[in-house]
Amino acid sequence: MAELVGIFAASHGPLMVRDWDKVTPEHQARxxxxxxxxxxxxDAARADVVIVVSPDHWxxxxxxxxPSVCIGVGEEHDGPPEPFLKAFPHRTLPGAPDLAGHILxxxxxxxxxxxxxxxLTLDHGFCIPLWLMKLERLPRxxxxxxxxxxxxxxxxxxxxxxxxxxxxxxxxxxxxxxxxILATGGLSHSIGEPTMGDIDEPFDxxxxxxxxxxxxxxxxxxxxxxxxxxxxxxxxxxxWVIAHGAAGSRGFEAIDYLPVPEVYVGCCxxxxxxxx
Amino acid sequence: xxxxxxxxxxxxxxxxxxxxxxRADRASILKDYPLKPEVRAAVLADDVAYLARLxxxxxxxxxxxxxxxxxxxxxxxxxxxKADAKEAAHG
Numbered sequence: 001m002a003e004l005v006g007i008f009a010a011s012h013g014p015l016m017v018r019d020w021d022k023v024t025p026e027h028q029a030r031x032x033x034x035x036x037x038x039x040x041x042x043d044a045a046r047a048d049v050v051i052v053v054s055p056d057h058w059x060x061x062x063x064x065x066x067p068s069v070c071i072g073v074g075e076e077h078d079g080p081p082e083p084f085l086k087a088f089p090h091r092t093l094p095g096a097p098d099l100a101g102h103i104l105x106x107x108x109x110x111x112x113x114x115x116x117x118x119x120l121t122l123d124h125g126f127c128i129p130l131w132l133m134k135l136e137r138l139p140r141x142x143x144x145x146x147x148x149x150x151x152x153x154x155x156x157x158x159x160x161x162x163x164x165x166x167x168x169x170x171x172x173x174x175x176x177x178x179x180x181i182l183a184t185g186g187l188s189h190s191i192g193e194p195t196m197g198d199i200d201e202p203f204d205x206x207x208x209x210x211x212x213x214x215x216x217x218x219x220x221x222x223x224x225x226x227x228x229x230x231x232x233x234x235x236x237x238x239x240w241v242i243a244h245g246a247a248g249s250r251g252f253e254a255i256d257y258l259p260v261p262e263v264y265v266g267c268c269x270x271x272x273x274x275x276x
Numbered sequence: 277x278x279x280x281x282x283x284x285x286x287x288x289x290x291x292x293x294x295x296x297x298x299r300a301d302r303a304s305i306l307k308d309y310p311l312k313p314e315v316r317a318a319v320l321a322d323d324v325a326y327l328a329r330l331x332x333x334x335x336x337x338x339x340x341x342x343x344x345x346x347x348x349x350x351x352x353x354x355x356x357x358k359a360d361a362k363e364a365a366h367g
Contacts, residue, residue, distance in 0.1 A: 058335060062284070
């Protein structure tokens with residue numbers, strides 16, 4: 001069986017790279033410190049495979065073919081296409097087809113219907129956190145794309161179910177592997193809307209409080225309501241909910257939270273106890 | 277209401293070479309997309325408020341960024357569109 005050895009979450013945002021020189025020195029130091037702390041923990045977990053849960057920012061999918069959830073089962077995935085990520089050190093990233101296939105089959109057997117990709121292009125949502133964490137080595141990846149951009153999207157309850165499913169699939173894998181989960185995106189931000197640039201700090205603090213408290217129904221109730229009122233980028237918190245579900249909704253620790261107007265994002269970095 | 281061909285135009289312009297061709301000659305790219313005349317006119321007029329109702333906000337942002345509009349200008353136009361909508365609603 002495989003072992004779940006770490007569960008993490010990190011914000012991402014193109015401007016963390018594209019406009020890094022416009023970020024204040026204080027925010028640069030906090031962001032760098034938080035990413036490095038996540039990287040230190042992921043290195044310490046000695047994960048062979050990382051399941052990265054992130055949205056697709058109109059790179060792999062368009063409205064003619066838009067999966068709610070897609071599992072990347074390929075041997076290899078392509079690096080980021082964004083011009084501002086030219087310096088990202090990997091043009092291809094290794095996949096983990098055996099475990100990914102097992103997760104896929106487990107999902108289908110349990111009544112989930114994910115889409116399947118044998119080669120995904122991993123955009124900034126996947127690659128910025130992996131890059132800025134300064135990992136000693138890049139583990140093999142199982143990318144899971146969640147539609148967080150174009151309504152309608154999976155419910156918060158379903159995101160929790162997906163997290164629990166991942167945990168069960170890892171536990172039932174017949175091979176041996178140390179597996180971590182990294183959710184990326186969120187917390188509050190607004191892109192291409194009249195509120196673009198606004199950061200909803202009360203929303204962010206309530207998310208952190210509810211993740212820490214652990215109770216699932218209040219988290220679901222709050223997010224289903226609040227996500228209709230805050231900026232569209234906050235929908236990426238679904239990925240955090242998947243991580244939360246994989247952790248058994250317990251053991252959340254906010255490593256840092258800081259609103260960073262320069263990158264338009266309420267930036268949060270977190271870990272869960274993997275044995276939850 | 278989502279406009280498919282407008283969305284497709286914005287999606288395709290994420291490719292740097294196509295975006296460069298578009299900046300050099302909009303008409304030569306627009307001819308590949310069967311846009312409604314009023315939508316095409318809004319594209320040519322950089323009418324952020326009009327187009328915002330027809331596409332995903334992320335695609336809208338990508339488009340105006342690749343078309344050369346600064347974020348500050350784009351955000352100002354988005355906020356003005358909201359103010360206009362409120363004024364019309366209370367008109």
